[in-house]
């Protein structure tokens with residue numbers, strides 16, 4: 001089978017031929033791309049569309065020439081035309097859509113409409129041969145974790161503001177570097193020293209806006225503050241340029257540390273031991289190194305495609321197009337409109353079987369390895385150790401382990417005082433980042449997702465928020481359920497069978513937004529793993545409504561609308 005793919009969501013005018021029968025793997029995907037390079041500033045939608053109009057016909061012609069040259073009949077012999085339907089810049093997508101429709105009509109073959117983000121994922125799955133990996137898409141306009149579950153790719157976690165590449169590119173524009181900024185930051189970071197920047201993860205979601213403003217401020221401060229300059233010079237003999245390099249190093253360590261952490265959390269939540277990387281930022285060697293190191297430490301496999309398949313390219317569109325075509329997933333021309341906000345979780349996954357879902361049950365034997373810590377059981381006591389993560393910069397690692405150990409011990413007790421069932425804290429050793437707790441529950445909620453327990457979680461979060469606290473990571477793995485009522489050391493009984501654990505990302509806040517994020521994180525973890533999430537979501541929200549603030553539930557609806565494609 002031979003499928004011609006066309007890509008042009010933003011900057012890459014690209015066409016490709018995927019030949020499933022080519023003898024050599026390297027020959028099976030032929031790509032021709034013509035990138036748009038803005039003269040100044042970032043990607044300008046109108047200029048990008050003009051580039052598409054000029055460049056798309058030429059790259060298609062070159063792929064058609066290749067198709068003729070590699071065909072035995074003297075004709076291109078193409079079975080289907082696949083194109084990027086979205087997400088992306090509307091003016092660019094329209095040009096690609098028009099080109100694809102007219103080519104399919106000329107060749108008299110079916111048209112296949114591909115989701116660009118799912119294509120970033122599927123190319124890694126195809127090349128790695130992994131069955132059911134979690135995918136980290138780190139691209140310009142997006143950043144999210146996807147896992148396949150019952151016919152859809154679920155968004156396990158995502159950026160709450162800009163895409164990761166766009167965040168980096170905004171910083172480089174601020175310092176006057178040309179687009180794209182990612183490779184320049186990578187180069188500069190090699191000569192830089194690590195600086196601290198805000199580190200923001202909420203469950204498996206994360207945000208970049210705080211980091212980016214801090215990075216810009218640090219840069220502006222360094223340029224204008226004589227005091228700072230004097231301080232810099234006393235420590236090193238380098239000039240101002242060094243400071244930018246330090247910020248670049250801090251940026252990479254922080255942003256990629258966050259992405260690696262949430263990827264690990266997704267592996268842990270779903271019980272998956274395969275990770276693939278997608279998207280243009282995946283070309284960054286430091287990001288790949290961190291992900292590989294994290295996977296190795298937890299015995300998972302990691303695969304990153306070659307750079308030419310990570311950045312936007314039509315090869316990935318043709319490969320997914322071929323799978324869709326084979327599954328009969330083609331589009332009548334009348335229904336082939338583009339969608340600039342096309343989300344990966346909207347795509348009915350016609351080319352995979354249900355049995356491949358992530359979220360296999362994990363049985364608890366002996367020590368448990370969470371995403372952050374190792375947990376061992378000693379009778380009724382649980383000892384949780386935050387071991388160093390070697391993928392992180394040592395300074396960042398020490399800071400996070402200390403901060404989280406302190407927060408977890410404090411908030412676990414404070415939540416309990418607010419009437420939320422949590423384990424008793426027996427002992428804390430901040431230097432060793434170790435806490436010992438009372439053992440609670442029979443299993444994690446993830447293993448026995450049920451309406452009653454989920455309703456309890458809603459109530460618990462309502463109570464927690466009313467006390468001015470947030471959990472920060474309320475996933476189905478951070479709730480313990482079942483078992484006998486656990487006798488406490490003073491002989492009393494716990495009031496509930498549903499316990500919240502793992503408060504390491506918790507903090508004090510009265511902000512509706514922060515409270516709504518807690519609800520969002522919980523619902524996302526339910527949706528990522530449940531077969532029928534709707535009744536669970538309803539029970540959870542009913543539980544919350546019974547004790548919590550309605551305003552938070554209203555804000556939840558707004559939060560759900562974020563993380564959409566943001567050019």
Ligand SMILES: C[C@@H](O)[C@H](NC(=O)OP(=O)(O)OC[C@H]1O[C@@H](n2cnc3c(N)ncnc32)[C@H](O)[C@@H]1O)C(=O)O
Nearest residue numbers: 009010139140141142165180182183280281284311312
């Ligand atoms: C919707 C679609 O148009 C969009 N595509 C996109 O963003 O292009 P992509 O090729 O996946 O990623 C481009 C981004 O990748 C960054 N980038 C490229 N090389 C990099 C490197 N070595 N280190 C860090 N970032 C890098 C660039 O700075 C730019 O922000 C997307 O996938 O979100």
Ligand SMILES: Nc1ncnc2c1ncn2[C@@H]1O[C@H](COP(=O)(O)OP(=O)(O)OP(=O)(O)O)[C@@H](O)[C@H]1O
Nearest residue numbers: 268368370371372373375423437438439440477502
């Ligand atoms: N007090 C406890 N009682 C019973 N089991 C516990 C307790 N604390 C932790 N566990 C078990 O250990 C697992 C990992 O603990 P925890 O979530 O605190 O670690 P973590 O590394 O922060 O995990 P993650 O970041 O993946 O949520 C839990 O999912 C649970 O099964």
Ligand SMILES: [Fe+2]
Nearest residue numbers: 139279280312
């Ligand atoms: Fe992309």
